[in-house]
Amino acid sequence: MDITRRQFVKATAVALASAAAAGTLSSLVGCASGSAQGGAQAEGQKFTAVCRFCGCGCGVICEVRDNKLISVTGDPDNESNRGLNCVKGYYLGKILYGDDRLTVPLIRDDASTKGTAEGLREATWDEALELVSAKLKETWKADKSRLAFWLSGQQPITEGYACAKFIKAGLLSNNVDPNARLCMASAVVSFMNVFQTDEPAGSYADLDEADVFVTWGANMAEAHPMLYSRLTARKLSGEGVRHYDLGTITTRTSASADKTLIFKPNTDLAIANCIANHLVQNKLYDEAFVNDHLQFKQGAENIGNATMDDYEQTEAGKTAENVSAITFEEYAERLSPYTFEYVSELSGVPAEDLRELAEVFADPDAKVMSLWTMGVNQHNRGTWMNHNIYNIHLLSGKIARPGCGPFSLTGQPTACGTAREVGTFCHRLPADLLVANEQHRRFTEAVWDLPEGHLDAIKAPGMHTVKMFREMSKGNIDFLWSAHNNWAQSMPNLTRFLGMGDENRGIFDTFIVVNEVYPTLSTQYADVVLPVALWVEREGQFGNAERRTAVFEKAVDPPGEAKWDLWAFMEVARRVLDGEKIGDKDAFDHLFGFIYDKDAADFKGDDRETNRALWEEYRVFSNPSLNEQAQAINESAKLKMEAKQLAPYDEYLTHHGLTWPVREVDGTWMSTKWRFADGAQADGFDEVGVATYGTPGLAGGVSFYKSTDMRPSVVFRPYEPPAEEPDEEYPFYFVTGRLLEHWHTGTLTRRVPELDRALPEALLNVSPEDCEKLGVLDGDMVRVRSRFGQFDIKVSTAGRTEPPAGVVFAPFFAEEALVNLAVQDTYCPLSKEPDYKKTCVSIEKI
Numbered sequence: 001m002d003i004t005r006r007q008f009v010k011a012t013a014v015a016l017a018s019a020a021a022a023g024t025l026s027s028l029v030g031c032a033s034g035s036a037q038g039g040a041q042a043e044g045q046k047f048t049a050v051c052r053f054c055g056c057g058c059g060v061i062c063e064v065r066d067n068k069l070i071s072v073t074g075d076p077d078n079e080s081n082r083g084l085n086c087v088k089g090y091y092l093g094k095i096l097y098g099d100d101r102l103t104v105p106l107i108r109d110d111a112s113t114k115g116t117a118e119g120l121r122e123a124t125w126d127e128a129l130e131l132v133s134a135k136l137k138e139t140w141k142a143d144k145s146r147l148a149f150w151l152s153g154q155q156p157i158t159e160g161y162a163c164a165k166f167i168k169a170g171l172l173s174n175n176v177d178p179n180a181r182l183c184m185a186s187a188v189v190s191f192m193n194v195f196q197t198d199e200p201a202g203s204y205a206d207l208d209e210a211d212v213f214v215t216w217g218a219n220m221a222e223a224h225p226m227l228y229s230r231l232t233a234r235k236l237s238g239e240g241v242r243h244y245d246l247g248t249i250t251t252r253t254s255a256s257a258d259k260t261l262i263f264k265p266n267t268d269l270a271i272a273n274c275i276a277n278h279l280v281q282n283k284l285y286d287e288a289f290v291n292d293h294l295q296f297k298q299g300a301e302n303i304g305n306a307t308m309d310d311y312e313q314t315e316a317g318k319t320a321e322n323v324s325a326i327t328f329e330e331y332a333e334r335l336s337p338y339t340f341e342y343v344s345e346l347s348g349v350p351a352e353d354l355r356e357l358a359e360v361f362a363d364p365d366a367k368v369m370s371l372w373t374m375g376v377n378q379h380n381r382g383t384w385m386n387h388n389i390y391n392i393h394l395l396s397g398k399i400a401r402p403g404c405g406p407f408s409l410t411g412q413p414t415a416c417g418t419a420r421e422v423g424t425f426c427h428r429l430p431a432d433l434l435v436a437n438e439q440h441r442r443f444t445e446a447v448w449d450l451p452e453g454h455l456d457a458i459k460a461p462g463m464h465t466v467k468m469f470r471e472m473s474k475g476n477i478d479f480l481w482s483a484h485n486n487w488a489q490s491m492p493n494l495t496r497f498l499g500m501g502d503e504n505r506g507i508f509d510t511f512i513v514v515n516e517v518y519p520t521l522s523t524q525y526a527d528v529v530l531p532v533a534l535w536v537e538r539e540g541q542f543g544n545a546e547r548r549t550a551v552f553e554k555a556v557d558p559p560g561e562a563k564w565d566l567w568a569f570m571e572v573a574r575r576v577l578d579g580e581k582i583g584d585k586d587a588f589d590h591l592f593g594f595i596y597d598k599d600a601a602d603f604k605g606d607d608r609e610t611n612r613a614l615w616e617e618y619r620v621f622s623n624p625s626l627n628e629q630a631q632a633i634n635e636s637a638k639l640k641m642e643a644k645q646l647a648p649y650d651e652y653l654t655h656h657g658l659t660w661p662v663r664e665v666d667g668t669w670m671s672t673k674w675r676f677a678d679g680a681q682a683d684g685f686d687e688v689g690v691a692t693y694g695t696p697g698l699a700g701g702v703s704f705y706k707s708t709d710m711r712p713s714v715v716f717r718p719y720e721p722p723a724e725e726p727d728e729e730y731p732f733y734f735v736t737g738r739l740l741e742h743w744h745t746g747t748l749t750r751r752v753p754e755l756d757r758a759l760p761e762a763l764l765n766v767s768p769e770d771c772e773k774l775g776v777l778d779g780d781m782v783r784v785r786s787r788f789g790q791f792d793i794k795v796s797t798a799g800r801t802e803p804p805a806g807v808v809f810a811p812f813f814a815e816e817a818l819v820n821l822a823v824q825d826t827y828c829p830l831s832k833e834p835d836y837k838k839t840c841v842s843i844e845k846i
C-alpha cells in the first residue's frame with residue numbers, strides 16, 4: 001500500500017474523531033433535555049431502530065427512561081453497520097428535543113404574511129383537518145390536475161405505501177412525486193433501462209472484499225461515513241487494495257485515494273467511454289460474459305437541455321428516451337473516438353491516469369467495486385452516466401461476484417424502501433410497476449381488490465417534481481401537500497419557485513399544507529402546518545442502499561399534540577372520500593378499513609399492528625402467490641414479481657433487518673447479498689444460496705432474472721456538454737452538496753448543539769488562485785450570481801473541499817446562505833432529476 005497511515009488519519013479525521021467523542025456524549029442526551037438522573041440509575045428500556053439520516057441505514061439501539069430518549073448507540077446485530085455509526089448517529093437522540101418543536105396545528109389566516117415567519121396561529125386538530133380536507137376536496141372535484149403531493153425518501157415504508165394507495169387508488173391522481181426525484185431518479189431510470197429491475201447486483205459485503213474501489217462522484221467520507229469506514233478498513237487491512245477517486249473537486253474522500261482524478265464537469269461520460277474503448281479495441285473484455293449475457297443498444301443523441309418548460313414538446317425532448325438495438329461491432333465503432341489522448345484533452349485528466357484506471361478494469365483477476373452518488377445522478381446526463389458505469393462493469397464481467405460490482409449509493413434513509421419501492425413517483429405503482437403498463441395496473445387492482453379498469457384513470461404519468469413546482473409558479477396548482485421534506489430550501493431555482501420578482505408568483509395562490517416537526521422555510525409558505533411525530537415517536541421502517549429493510553420501533557411519545565403523519569393522512573382521506581364509492585363499496589373503508597376505524601377516528605390497532613397489516617398487504621406485490629388473482633396475472637403476463645420477495649413483518653424485527661430478495665429456506669428467512677448470482681454455481685462464493693431466481697445459472701452462475709431475454713443492455717451514451725459552460729459573465733462552475741455534520745437543509749442537525757458548533761456556518765470554498773483573481777480573502781462576504789438568481793455567502797480557502805481553479809463549492813444546509821436561489825432547475829431529460837452540480841456563476845465581493 002503506497003498511502004501512509006498519516007493520510008488515512010486525515011481522511012477519516014472527521015468521521016472517526018467526532019464519533020469517538022460522541023460515543024461518550026451520547027449518554028448525555030437526557031441530561032441536555034433535563035431528564036436523566038446520572039450514572040447510578042438502572043438501565044433504561046431498549047428499542048431497536050435505524051438511523052434517521054443517510055442511506056447507509058445504520059442500525060441503532062435507543063435507550064429510554066421516563067418516556068425520554070437518553071441514548072442512541074450502534075446496533076451490533078444489524079448486518080449493514082455491525083455497530084458502527086457516525087457522529088450524526090451518536091447525536092440522533094437530540095434531534096427530538098429542539099426548543100421549538102411544533103406541538104399544535106397552525107393555520108395562516110392572512111395570506112399576505114406568506115413567505116415570512118409571521119402569521120401562523122394555533123388551531124385545534126379538528127379545525128386544521130376540516131380546512132385541509134375542504135380545500136383538497138374542492139380542488140379534487142373542480143380539477144384534479146391542479147392537485148399536488150410532494151413526498152419523500154425519508155417517509156417510512158408503510159406510510160409511503162398508504163399515501164400511494166390513497167392518492168392513486170382513492171383520488172385517482174398521479175400528481176405525486178417524492179424528493180427522491182432530486183436524488184435517485186437517474187439511478188432508477190438506468191437500473192430499469194439496463195436490468196429492467198431497480199436493484200444493485202451487490203451489497204455492502206463487497207466493501208470488505210474488493211481489491212480496487214472507484215468513487216465516481218461520491219464524497220463518502222462526508223455523506224456515507226459508515227460505508228467509508230468499511231472502505232478504509234478494507235484498504236488498511238487488504239494487501240495492495242487501491243482507491244481511485246474521480247470528481248470535479250477534491251474532497252475528504254480524496255484523502256484516502258491512491259489517485260484523485262479531477263475532471264472538467266460532464267467529461268466523466270467520456271472517461272467511462274475511454275475505459276470501455278480500451279477494453280473493446282484491445283479485446284480485454286470478458287468475451288464469454290459478453291456473448292452469454294449482454295445485448296447492445298444506442299440511444300438518442302444531442303438531446304438538448306431541459307431548462308425550458310416546453311422541453312418535452314421540442315424535437316429533442318420528444319425523442320430523448322428512444323433506444324434501438326445495435327451489434328457489438330457497432331458499439332465498438334461508436335466508442336472508437338474515445339482514445340486516452342482525446343479524453344485527456346477534453347477532461348483535463350492526464351492520459352496515463354486514464355490508462356491506469358482502464359487497466360484496472362482490464363485485469364481479469366481484479367475485484368473492482370464502483371460507487372457513485374449525486375455527482376453522477378444530479379447531472380444533465382445523469383441517466384447516461386449511470387449507463388456508462390454499468391457498461392464497463394458489464395464488458396469486464398465485474399458484476400454479481402463478491403467484491404466486484406457497480407454499486408449506486410442512495411442518499412436518504414428510505415429512498416429505496418419507500419420512494420422507489422412503494423410507488424410514490426408520478427409514473428409508478430408499488431414494486432417497480434408502472435402506471436402506463438396495462439398488466440401492471442391489472443396486477444395492482446388484484447392486490448388492492450379494485451374493480452378491473454379502476455386504475456385506467458391514472459394510466460398517464462402525473463407531474464414530476466420540477467414540473468410540479470414550475471406549474472405552481474405559473475399559478476396552475478391550487479393545492480399542495482408536502483411531508484418529510486423542506487422544498488422551500490432544497491428545490492433548485494428557488495428564485496422562481498418562491499415567487500420572487502413580479503413573475504412566477506403562483507406559490508402565493510396555492511393552498512399549501514406542510515407536515516413538519518420544526519419551523520422551516522417551507523412552513524413559512526404553508527397555509528396549514530400539521531405537527532407530527534418525529535422518528536421513533538412512532539413505529540416505521542426504512543430500506544437502505546443495499547435493500548435492507550429494517551424496522552424502527554416506537555420508543556417515546558410525540559410531544560404535545562403532535563401526531564403520526566399517517567393519522568393525519570387517514571383523517572383527511574376519510575373526510576375527502578366521504579360518500580365516495582369504489583364499485584358498490586364505501587371507498588375509504590374499502591381502501592383502509594382493515595387498519596382504520598372511521599367512527600373512532602383512530603387506527604384499529606396499535607402502531608405495531610397497523611404497520612404489520614399495511615406491510616402484509618404491500619408484501620403481496622412481491623410475493624404474488626399470497627393472492628390467487630394477482631398470481632394468475634403475474635404468471636400470464638410474466639411479470640416475475642416473485643423475484644423481489646419480502647418476509648413477514650415480524651421477521652424484520654427478529655433479524656434486525658433483512659435485504660431482499662428474502663427467501664425462506666427450511667423455515668428460516670434469509671437475506672440476499674448478491675443478486676443475479678447463483679451461489680451454488682458462481683465463482684468466488686463461500687456461501688450457498690446467495691440469490692436464486694429465474695432460469696438457474698447460465699454461464700458462470702450468473703442469472704439476470706428480470707432482464708429482457710435475461711440479458712442486461714449495454715447502451716452507448718456519448719459525451720455531451722453541461723447545460724451551461726463558463727463564460728465572461730458567469731466564469732465559475734458552482735458545485736453544491738453536503739458535509740458530515742448536517743443533514744440536508746439543517747432543520748434537524750442545526751438543532752443539535754454539538755453538531756451546530758462543529759459546523760456553524762456554510763462557506764463558499766474557493767481555490768486560492770481564484771481568490772487572488774477575485775481579490776477576496778478568507779472570511780470576505782461575496783455575492784454569487786447565476787442566470788437563475790443570487791445569494792450571499794462567506795468565502796473560505798480552508799474548507800472541507802478543495803475545488804480546482806474555475807470551480808467553487810458550497811453546502812446547502814444553511815437557510816441564511818440559500819444557495820438554491822441560484823442553482824439551475826435544468827434536469828436530465830430521461831430521469832427529470834435536476835443538475836445541482838454545475839450552475840455557472842459570477843462571484844463579487846460585497
Ligand SMILES: Nc1nc2c(c(=O)[nH]1)N[C@H]1C(S)=C(S)[C@@H](COP(=O)(O)OP(=O)(O)OC[C@H]3O[C@@H](n4cnc5c(=O)[nH]c(N)nc54)[C@H](O)[C@@H]3O)O[C@H]1N2
Pocket residue numbers: 054055183216217218219220222223224246247248249251264265266268373374375376379410411412735736737738739740741742743744745837838
Ligand atoms: N452528512 C450528510 N450525509 C448525507 C446527506 C446529508 O445531507 N448530510 N444526504 C444524503 C443524501 S440524500 C445524498 S443524495 C447523499 C449525497 O452524497 P454525495 O453525492 O456523495 O454528496 P454531494 O456532496 O451531494 O456530492 C459531492 C460529489 O459530487 C461530485 N461531482 C460534482 N460534479 C460532478 C460531475 O459533473 N460528475 C461527477 N461524476 N461527479 C461530480 C463531487 O466530485 C463530489 O464527490 O448524501 C447522503 N448523506
Ligand SMILES: Nc1nc2c(c(=O)[nH]1)N[C@H]1C(S)=C(S)[C@@H](COP(=O)(O)OP(=O)(O)OC[C@H]3O[C@@H](n4cnc5c(=O)[nH]c(N)nc54)[C@H](O)[C@@H]3O)O[C@H]1N2
Pocket residue numbers: 152154179180182183184374378411412483484485486487489490491492515516517518520532533534535565736737738743744745746747748812819820823836
Ligand atoms: N443545492 C442542492 N440542493 C439539493 C441537493 C444538492 O446536492 N444541492 N440535493 C437534493 C437531494 S439529493 C435531496 S435528497 C434533497 C433533500 O431535500 P429535503 O428532503 O427537502 O430536505 P430535508 O432537510 O431532508 O427535509 C426533511 C424535512 O422533514 C422534516 N421531518 C423529519 N421527520 C419528519 C417526520 O417524521 N414527518 C414529517 N412530516 N417531517 C419530518 C425535517 O424536519 C425536515 O425539515 O435535497 C436536494 N437539494
Ligand code: SF4
Pocket residue numbers: 051052053054055056057058084085086087088089090224225226227
Ligand atoms: S448518518 Fe448515515 S452513517 Fe451516520 S449513523 Fe446515520 S445512517 Fe449511519
Ligand SMILES: [Mo]
Pocket residue numbers: 182183184411412
Ligand atoms: Mo438525496
